Amino acid sequence: MLTIKSRSHEYTVEEFASLREALASVAGGERALFLVDRRLAELHGAELHPLLPAERTVQVEATEQHKSFEALTPLFLELLQRGLKRDGVIVVLGGGVLQDIGCFIASVLFRGVRWELLPTTLLAQADSCIGSKSSINIGPYKNQIGTFYPPHRVVVPGGVLATLPWDEIRSGLGEVIKLQLLAGEVGFRELMHDLQDVRSQPPVLSKWVARSMAVKQPYIEADEFDRGIRNLLNYGHTFGHAYESATHFGIPHGIAVILGVLTATHLSARLGLVPTGHYRELKTLLTPWYEPYGTQLQTAPRDAIFRAIQQDKKNTGQTVNCILTRGFGRMEKLPVALAADIVPAVNHFIENEVAVG
Amino acid sequence: MLTIKSRSHEYTVEEFASLREALASVAGGERALFLVDRRLAELHGAELHPLLPAERTVQVEATEQHKSFEALTPLFLELLQRGLKRDGVIVVLGGGVLQDIGCFIASVLFRGVRWELLPTTLLAQADSCIGSKSSINIGPYKNQIGTFYPPHRVVVPGGVLATLPWDEIRSGLGEVIKLQLLAGEVGFRELMHDLQDVRSQPPVLSKWVARSMAVKQPYIEADEFDRGIRNLLNYGHTFGHAYESATHFGIPHGIAVILGVLTATHLSARLGLVPTGHYRELKTLLTPWYEPYGTQLQTAPRDAIFRAIQQDKKNTGQTVNCILTRGFGRMEKLPVALAADIVPAVNHFIENEVAVG
Numbered sequence: 001m002l003t004i005k006s007r008s009h010e011y012t013v014e015e016f017a018s019l020r021e022a023l024a025s026v027a028g029g030e031r032a033l034f035l036v037d038r039r040l041a042e043l044h045g046a047e048l049h050p051l052l053p054a055e056r057t058v059q060v061e062a063t064e065q066h067k068s069f070e071a072l073t074p075l076f077l078e079l080l081q082r083g084l085k086r087d088g089v090i091v092v093l094g095g096g097v098l099q100d101i102g103c104f105i106a107s108v109l110f111r112g113v114r115w116e117l118l119p120t121t122l123l124a125q126a127d128s129c130i131g132s133k134s135s136i137n138i139g140p141y142k143n144q145i146g147t148f149y150p151p152h153r154v155v156v157p158g159g160v161l162a163t164l165p166w167d168e169i170r171s172g173l174g175e176v177i178k179l180q181l182l183a184g185e186v187g188f189r190e191l192m193h194d195l196q197d198v199r200s201q202p203p204v205l206s207k208w209v210a211r212s213m214a215v216k217q218p219y220i221e222a223d224e225f226d227r228g229i230r231n232l233l234n235y236g237h238t239f240g241h242a243y244e245s246a247t248h249f250g251i252p253h254g255i256a257v258i259l260g261v262l263t264a265t266h267l268s269a270r271l272g273l274v275p276t277g278h279y280r281e282l283k284t285l286l287t288p289w290y291e292p293y294g295t296q297l298q299t300a301p302r303d304a305i306f307r308a309i310q311q312d313k314k315n316t317g318q319t320v321n322c323i324l325t326r327g328f329g330r331m332e333k334l335p336v337a338l339a340a341d342i343v344p345a346v347n348h349f350i351e352n353e354v355a356v357g
Numbered sequence: 358m359l360t361i362k363s364r365s366h367e368y369t370v371e372e373f374a375s376l377r378e379a380l381a382s383v384a385g386g387e388r389a390l391f392l393v394d395r396r397l398a399e400l401h402g403a404e405l406h407p408l409l410p411a412e413r414t415v416q417v418e419a420t421e422q423h424k425s426f427e428a429l430t431p432l433f434l435e436l437l438q439r440g441l442k443r444d445g446v447i448v449v450l451g452g453g454v455l456q457d458i459g460c461f462i463a464s465v466l467f468r469g470v471r472w473e474l475l476p477t478t479l480l481a482q483a484d485s486c487i488g489s490k491s492s493i494n495i496g497p498y499k500n501q502i503g504t505f506y507p508p509h510r511v512v513v514p515g516g517v518l519a520t521l522p523w524d525e526i527r528s529g530l531g532e533v534i535k536l537q538l539l540a541g542e543v544g545f546r547e548l549m550h551d552l553q554d555v556r557s558q559p560p561v562l563s564k565w566v567a568r569s570m571a572v573k574q575p576y577i578e579a580d581e582f583d584r585g586i587r588n589l590l591n592y593g594h595t596f597g598h599a600y601e602s603a604t605h606f607g608i609p610h611g612i613a614v615i616l617g618v619l620t621a622t623h624l625s626a627r628l629g630l631v632p633t634g635h636y637r638e639l640k641t642l643l644t645p646w647y648e649p650y651g652t653q654l655q656t657a658p659r660d661a662i663f664r665a666i667q668q669d670k671k672n673t674g675q676t677v678n679c680i681l682t683r684g685f686g687r688m689e690k691l692p693v694a695l696a697a698d699i700v701p702a703v704n705h706f707i708e709n710e711v712a713v714g
Contacts, residue, residue, distance in 0.1 A: 007364065007365075008364075069426040069427075069429070069430055070426075070430075072426070073426055073427075073495065073496075076495050076496075076502065077495060077496050077498075080495070080496075080498050080501065104465075107504070108461075108465070108493075108502050108503060108504055109501065109502060110501060110502075110503075111490060111502075111503045111504060111505055111582075112504075112505070112582075133468060136465075138430065138433050138434060138437070139430075139433075139434050139437075141434075141437050144437065144466065144467060145433065145465050145466055145467075145468075146465060146468045147464070147465055147468055147469075147504070148468055148469070225468075225469075
């Protein structure tokens with residue numbers, strides 16, 4: 001069990017073997033209402049049905065389009081109509097989108113109500129469930145609205161990972177890999193070794209869920225509001241986000257992060273921060289973990305990519321603040337000239353590095 | 358200058374003679390955007406026009422109906438389209454409703470952006486501008502959504518009080534009177550004395566703005582999130598809110614608070630907590646400050662009043678948590694039986710105490 005400090009409250013992270021055991025542990029009794037990812041409710045219907053009281057369960061479409069005030073309004077109303085009170089508990093079951101939705105609702109309903117999170121994807125378990133911030137979209141602006149409001153308890157149903165589709169596991173690995181690159185060479189190489197057999201040995205994922213949180217915890221505790229050191233967790237994200245949005249999310253988040261990490265490392269090598277050999281080694285090791293999406297990146301409109309990089313929320317002018325690397329565990333935030341350095345590096349990366357054959 | 362502690366940040370309250378001087382002191386320069394109560398912009402157009410850059414000013418309808426996600430969405434979009442960035446400042450000019458709107462927007466945009474508040478009503482200056490929480494309505498549910506996010510600076514344009522319509526000043530006095538009842542007998546009697554000449558001497562109001570904040574500050578610093586001692590600031594509010602909603606806000610908030618304070622004191626006397634003489638004296642002293650709204654209260658549907666009291670957010674069952682009084686400065690939160698004690702006390706108060714003639 002981990003205990004994580006945050007300004008609003010300390011919270012614990014506990015692992016349970018199954019959804020059933022995780023759900024049995026949540027607080028609130030009759031005062032608990034459940035927000036459940038509709039897809040999860042369908043996939044695990046037989047297991048979840050007897051565990052979730054129908055009159056206190058609200059199914060939620062977990063898509064980016066549903067992270068808006070328009071889509072949240074009926075959810076707020078359903079929770080209130082079903083009798084949620086300020087001494088109640090919102091229990092959220094799902095992945096990252098559901099966490100955004102649940103966190104935002106819990107943070108503003110009654111000016112903050114208790115919530116517990118059961119993350120059910122690798123990405124949510126290994127990364128997003130701690131240091132929780134919510135992100136809501138408005139009009140054309142993505143993730144510009146949100147709150148910092150961690151769950152009051154994170155309850156990890158470990159066994160659920162073995163039931164996930166392989167594509168979803170692969171996508172979740174992006175942040176797992178990024179976190180071990182931040183942690184240093186030893187952890188990263190151990191992860192690469194374990195991943196060779198991950199398909200036949202899914203339980204190894206639970207080990208890397210725990211290891212991921214262990215890397216992330218000191219960053220979020222030192223900088224809950226993302227004003228300093230926590231920025232380093234965005235390694236790969238300026239580029240990854242641009243690749244996601246330019247492909248209209250055709251490239252899954254975790255895959256985009258891997259491609260973004262490689263782009264940032266390539267850029268770091270071009271700027272002389274890290275030997276080219278370091279980039280080449282990462283490229284070789286990580287190629288299996290982004291393929292076959294390299295092809296999709298090549299067909300994405302390049303101007304949309306550069307527009308997204310320029311509009312990235314972490315930057316303000318003609319230079320873009322990038323998380324670059326000087327080697328394993330040695331990331332650094334540095335301003336980089338968009339036209340002179342970023343554009344040619346990204347063009348080269350897309351045209352020559354992710355090419356197939 | 359006051360300095361107020363809050364969990365998210367310390368902030369100062371400074372008084373300036375005029376809107377012009379107050380506005381000259383706000384932060385942000387070109388990075389500031391202004392949310393301005395439309396009525397204020399009309400009333401003080403000549404003074405405000407040269408001070409507020411048109412391209413960075415958004416006028417806002419300050420009504421309860423506009424405290425909703427639907428009405429806030431275009432405001433968020435306007436601020437983003439006009440170029441507000443995460444290092445920007447939202448400057449809010451207006452009364453309580455505008456403060457709710459501005460506070461909510463500032464608390465969730467970019468997960469929290471700097472905001473400065475220029476309160477322009479007596480109610481906002483004397484009471485709501487410190488200890489700031491925002492309240493947003495959703496569907497039929499009033500004030501159930503919100504955040505705790507004080508301004509980064511409160512800039513009080515003192516001179517503006519002299520320009521307010523008398524009805525608005527009267528309404529603002531409700532909270533001023535309630536705060537002095539909480540403070541104790543000496544302050545309350547001094548206030549009653551000063552109020553005799555307030556119509557011809559509006560500058561005396563600035564003294565009571567400062568005195569009100571001085572009473573409120575220790576409550577909000579000790580209990581920012583309204584879980585304990587701060588509840589006492591709700592003296593009169595369970596009943597006052599019910600009177601407001603049952604008359605569809607025909608009784609202004611401050612007047613409803615005075616009527617609510619008298620109801621709570623009447624109830625306290627019936628329950629033997631305070632001598633009847635104390636209630637009778639308050640009734641005599643406060644009658645001029647709620648008249649002629651007593652008549653309106655008598656015509657309000659009684660069932661709507663009791664429904665509102667029962668649904669008051671501070672209670673959960675067949676008893677209602679009321680702030681009662683044992684005398685000047687001796688308020689206490691106590692559970693009171695709805696059917697046996699509250700209903701007859703409210704009926705008696707409305708039928709026999711606020712009767713005209």
